[in-house]
Amino acid sequence: MKKLALALGTLLILALTTPAALADEIALFEYALNVPAGAGIDLSGFDAVTGLGIITITLSTAGPNTVLAFFDHEIDEETNTFFNEYGSTSGTPAAGQSWEIDEPGYVFGNIYANFLAGALDNSNGVPAGSPDDVSMAIGWLFSLNAGEMAVINFIASRDEPVSGFYLQHTDPDSNTSIYLYSNIAISPVGVPEPGMLLLLALGLSATGAAGAFRKRA
Known part of the structure; x- marks a missing residue:
C-alpha cells in the first residue's frame, strides 16, 4: 500500500491499493476517499481492478462538509510505462466543486497532500x-x-x-483516456417519493370515504 489510512478530526480517509489488471490496458493502482465520519459509501458499481465505475457517498451531517475522491490509474503500463501520460480538463467547475491533476506525490506532486488536507488547488501539474x-x-x-x-x-x-465539468487522463501512445467527473444532489431527509405521496393520498381518501359510509349507515 503506497499510502496509509488516516483519520483527521471528523474526516475519514480511506486509502486502498489494488493489484494491476494483467489483461486490461486500464488498471487502478490506488484510490482514496476523504469523507466525514458516518457517511455512507456505496462501492457496488465500482470495479476496483480497473478503477472504472461509480462510487456513491450519502451524508446528512449538518454544517460544512468536504467530500473528495482520489484516483491513480495506469494506462497500458506494461507496454509504454506509466510516466508518458498527461491530464486535461473540460468545462467549468460547479459552485463548491474542487479538483486537481498531478503526479501522485512520489516525485514532485502535492495532490495527495492536498487531498488529505481537504484543499485541492484546482490546477493541472x-x-x-x-x-x-x-x-x-x-x-x-x-x-x-x-x-x-x-x-x-x-x-x-x-x-x-457530453456536458459538464470533467477531468481527463490520457495516454497518447495508446490513444486511451479516462474521464473523471462528479455530481451532487441535496434534498430534505425523509421526504417521500412522488409515488409514495400518491399512495398516501389515496389511502387517506379511502379512509375518509369509509368513515363517511359508516356515518350514513
Missing part, C-alpha cells in the same frame, strides 16, 4: 507537453442544514461526458 505519472482528484465543499441529505457520485469512465 501534468499538462500535455509535460507528461508524467498522472493522478486525479475531484470533490465538493458544501454545507447542509439540519434535516438535509447530500448524495455525491464519483464516476470514472472510458466514455467522454
